[in-house]
Amino acid sequence: MRKHWKSSAVSIAIATSLTLAGCSSGSGTNDKENVSSAAPSSQSSGGVSESGFPIVPEPIKLKMFTRIAPVNGPFKDMPVFQDYEKMTNIHVDFIEAPTDGFAEKKNLLFASNELPDAIYRSGLSPLEATRYGASGQLIPLEDLIEQYAPNLKALMEQYPEIRAGITTPEGHIYAIPGIVTLAAARTDKKWINKAWLDKLNLKVPETTDELYETLVAFRDQDPNDNGQKDELPMTARAGLSVVTMMSGSFGLDQQLGYNINIDNDQVQIWMGDERNKEMLMYLNKLYKEKLLDPELFSHKEADFLAKQGSGKTGFFFDQTNNNFLPIQDQYVGIAPPAGPHGDRLQAQTAPIARDFGAFAITDVNKYPEATMRWIDYFYSDEGSTLLRFGREGEHYVLKDGIPYYTDEYSTAENQPKITPYAGGGAPHIISDQVASYINPPQVQEAQKQLDPYMPKVKYGAPMFDEETAQRVNVLRNDMDKYYEEQSTKFIAGALGFDKWDEFQSTLKKMGLEELQQIYQEAYDKTK
Template identity: 75%
Template sequence: MRKHWGRNAIMTMIVSSLMLAGCSSDGGSKKEAAPEGSENVVHTTGFPIVEQAVELKMFTRIAPVNGPFKEMPVFQDYEKLSNVKVEFIEAPTDGFQEKKNLLFASNELPDALFRSGLSPLETVRYGSAGQLIPLEGLIDEYAPNLKKWMEEYPEIRSGITTPEGHIYAIPGIVTLGAARTDKKWINQKWLDKLNLEVPETTEELYQVLLAFRDGDPNGNGKQDEIPMTARIGLSVVSAMSGSFGLDTQLGYNINIENDKASIWMGSDKNKEMLMYLNKLYKEKLLDPEIFSHTEAQYLAKQGSGNAGFFFDQTNNNFLSIQDQYTGIAPPAGPDGDRMQSQALPIARDFGAFAITSVNKYPEVTMRWIDYFYSDEGSTLLRFGREGEHYEMKDGIPYYTEDFLKDITNQAKITPYAGGGAPHLISEQVASFINPPQVQEAQQKLDPFMPEVRYAAPMFDEQTAQQVNILRNDIDKYYEEQSTKFIVGALSFDKWEQFQSTLKKMKIDELEKLYQDAYDKMQK
């Protein structure tokens, strides 16, 4: 029976998709899709999308973990389902931005950009120049799944619409709250061995980390434990900022209180947080490699069981030792602040997909991408083929045990692995990233999540360029100086000088631009 899985999987997808659409492939409304009087038509519902095969070229980023897109079952099977053949122009993550810039500079454009990571500035610039086409009309007519989510969550539309009222790129959509946060994982096994309680405050966390450092919780007689670690750079600042009353609104280091947007980088609360992290670093409680290790090395530390406290969205990287860890709530800071500031908006991965002006089949292309904003399409994209890669249990797809024996297989069958793919992440398709342990960890964070998470605003091109220029200098300076404060290379006696330099870099002007954008959102 195994040899029939391909045909059965395709037929299952066709049937389920037609049921979702509520009509047969012949019964949907039709519209002329091809230019120059061609008789090929695009169906607004059902499959195939077109009767006569259409070919599209899409530029995409390929992550180091991925195999070739043309070998992924999602694209092989979807070609048969949709009658749309996609040729992917793959650019590795390293150098992707440069290749993307060259495409637009040379005007040698593909039909679409998939997993494109277009920034708001790029989107406005290339849209205004006519290289990207407006999508709002196509969404209304050819993207019922995407349109439904935009109606249910109005912040999606406001976050991707330019001041002129156009949508030039669409994001990934994450309705699953647990997929928008990094959980706070602590080594419960070590807590139990050392007879310690889960820390509820930053001071209690400090004491727990001391015990992790000195109490030999791994029992090997060596002081080789890593009390606390995080991804490279200032991710530890994002992870801990909520304990010091610092939020991340409008896609930046911004607090919003009483309708006032305040950039907090030069604030006393930020100084207090950096001093706390400096104490952890100085006392070897914070991983000394936090500013040098690679992503792979960080993930390996999670899986080693030798880390006491760290941050990640899921438990994927420590599945074999998951019983050793538990998720905890944000610790309350010295002023009683207790917030989960590290939370992404529902419209995640901005600029994940766009259609260019050379595309002869924009309606077909919009229908093609819209399928991935349904549970059925997202299941295909994330899980591959039923029976070979996953099985259904109570209506939810789960990877098979055989497939999970080598987790690197996942990146070979789906562009989801590696991040940034334009699709839906809902509870329906999140069994791998949202198992019970992760759900429990999210429940610890939920009471401390902000009521509203404002995404980065869409500025007009002139303002976007202004913001970009200001942020280039300010962000680089903040990252450099914050790193020095944390590792002790810069004394906190220099804090007023740090504040003064931020002002000279016109941080007040940047703050006003964000305030103006926020005010427009409220109208």
Template identity: 75%
Template sequence: MRKYWGRNLFMTIITSSLFLSGCNSSGGNNESVPEISKNDVHATGFPIVDQPINLKMFTRIAPVNGPFKEMPVFQDYEKLSNVKVEFIEAQTDGFQEKKNLLFASNELPDALFRSGLTPLETIRYGAAGQLIPLEGLIDEYAPNLKKLMDEYPEIRSGITTPEGHIYAIPGIVTLSAARTDKKWINQMWLDKLNLDVPETTDELYNVLLAFRDGDPNGNGKKDELPMTARMGLSIVAAMSGSFGLDSQLGYNIYIENNKVNIWMGSDRNKEMLMYLNKLYQEKLLDQEIFAHTEAQYLAKQGSGNTGFFFDQTNNNFLSIQDQYTGIAPFAGPQGDRLQSQALPIARDFGAFAITSVNPSPEVTMRWIDYFYSDEGSTLLRFGREGEHYENKEGIPYYKEDFLKEISNQAKITPYAGGGAPHLISEQVASFINPPQVQEAQAKLDPFMPEVRYAAPMFDEQTAQEVNILRNDIDKYYEEQSTKFIVGAIGFDKWEQFQSTLQKMRIDDLEKLYQDAYDKMQK
């Protein structure tokens, strides 16, 4: 956000109308939206209002999506609710710049849907009066969302500012399997080489050696890929739990006895990086892990020639799914065995917000609340019963003929592409949580943290300071960790690495997170 805020303001003002002409101006409301009093809004049931109204919402559209106006969820929900939504769509590439421009020019829509607002953005635009507080509206007009926030208090604490306001609501994921990357191992290779599923990091090392040298694909060539992961430091997140390192508060933090610890310079992190360096040097870890694309990584999953990798579901290797099985985290050198790579229940922060020009915030809150129910989430994710999906024992499943062309699913739902404001529960997760994935999640469940704390909401001044500190620290950590893993620098430089982190004020950053955590406990 910082690199765009305040930059090229003159050009911002000049060019805003080129792609945001569909938004409201700062001086008035959308003329198509009649004035609606609170008495005109039905607190429960449908329609939400008796007289149809229009709302304009700015949204991100993913490359896989079709136009929102053609999605059955919005067509059918308009008939049900009497609320017509005109979506102002911005492609994923360039979305952040357009969102920045929207606020900088004060050319505001009525709401932002799938908006990906950061904590700093919500506080900044809320304090500026461009976003309105939602806590009162939630209490009165969002029974589904309020119920979830009461059931999972960490949701409320993760989206409430220090001043007690909620300026944006998240996507909510109560299904554990939708918040974790599973650990998938090639069971066919294990069986052929007469190996057991590895339980420790040492056993994993030995299994990877066997995958490299034992010709488990049987072609007489040494062409197997023992282990891979998404590009960059995702491998650190995937393996950190085996070294006692958690990912709390949206950062590299473990919490012990209510003490916040940023672990980047810790001995346990050094131990993990040394282990990953060993795997990399012996070609047990993908040599392209810092260079391959997402598409290339997914292709490796589906090739059947990979021994071990990480992914949330099995969609990318369905044709060879019987070849793989999900396994538990590994016990590390100190006996740690944690599933650290798990997202909070409030998974997609800042997914929806209402602006100050909206003449009908009560209607808008009721409109979005529907998607935090199983019924509304089913409509959003699956479309029309009989046409796109069928119910089996109360659970919606896409029809086989509909899924013959996999792109069909992405065309009918804003869920595809991520970040949509709605509920992901067991009720609506048949596509991403089939039996094989459920079994893989069951292997992780005993090692999941009791509470996954979301990134805290700082006041704007503190958020600015956190961003400044993290910009430097995160970049340095990523650069140096990559070099440690590939062997570009040796571990004799570790003290120098620690010293540099101290000079970058990592202790000050830790204190800011500690203060935020302490407030959460009150």
């Protein structure tokens, strides 16, 4: 492998705003320390229990603004929030905003200053957290974490990269992330149709050249044995997901939350690199020969998921096997294929603090201590079990201490009605204790194929001061759009590689070297 890694931070996109519609303020109290068991509570002088439940002696109300995924039911109907209210004496009114239009509603929320008590599952970007923290609309959380969030504090001590990735240059934490200690929940596996390999007497491809030959066989040799050319050799999520999935085979990493390699402590944005050109030429070859999904740049997420479960797809990428469970025996996870220079990196790996900006407390909140204790419970395995699985006996059963959904709730249709984790971005911990659904034995085996090729350290996107973050935003908005447009054309054959020098030159004119220097300075501060 070409690169080495040193320390880590939290992966978060420095992107533009995404968010929700606004409403008023709420209520809360004063808290001291979260304990993951429902033991009798001891009261602090402020009225918030130092441990156990309830959190407050008398009921209080909080308003939280949240994103709701299309698959979710109303949060008020979810057992986690119904049961947790009884445990804590804290009632939460959720102001729900759908994923579509979420960014505009979030902007309006802060622009109008019609703030709730907290922002839940709202994907605040680093720039937004810094901006709204500096303006006073979000409050600093570092002291509250120290005093009232023992579960989160312990995780930050165990994984120092969490704190590094959510702390501003001024030393403040304005938003806390979703945390994923389970490696299998931070990677997309490389799933290949083992039944087709066996039918055609082929071995698992170990290199990109062997993968090409395998895909040709999938296209031409009727591996599903139905006499029709209806096989889809390879697919991926829409857009440039396939670039991310294949980049490690060409020595290209995604460090610091961007298209970045770190070689000998030097940051390199690789979008104009010759290795990237080699990768795009390879993908163009697959696309041109109908080995790569012709709908790659047009199909929807639902289409991609349906292709996984169709039994007619040869090779694709996804975190788990949920979408092809009825035919799971047909597939096996494989290692990253070695590229033309011998690179075999699992570049697509999220950091431990995977979902930045999952929870924040606003300045109108009258009960920040109680609010911090309320959210901290979900950073324990016990709290995460409640959030993800609901009620024992009704929604899940324990087997060897691990929760498993009951038959009724073992489907992707029913789970989102009882838990906000479905749809992503919920503030909680995902550990091996609570991951039976997304980490069954088949997925564990697929992750083992990736483990030897995982980066030793995963740097997340750095927290910049607001001025620098604004400049990064400006540079990346134009550059990322141009890179995506041109790369799509290179892959699809709408732009010839004789235009590569022009592509490189344009990237430089758009400020590639300035952006690289900003990331270099951010990286240097981690050493």
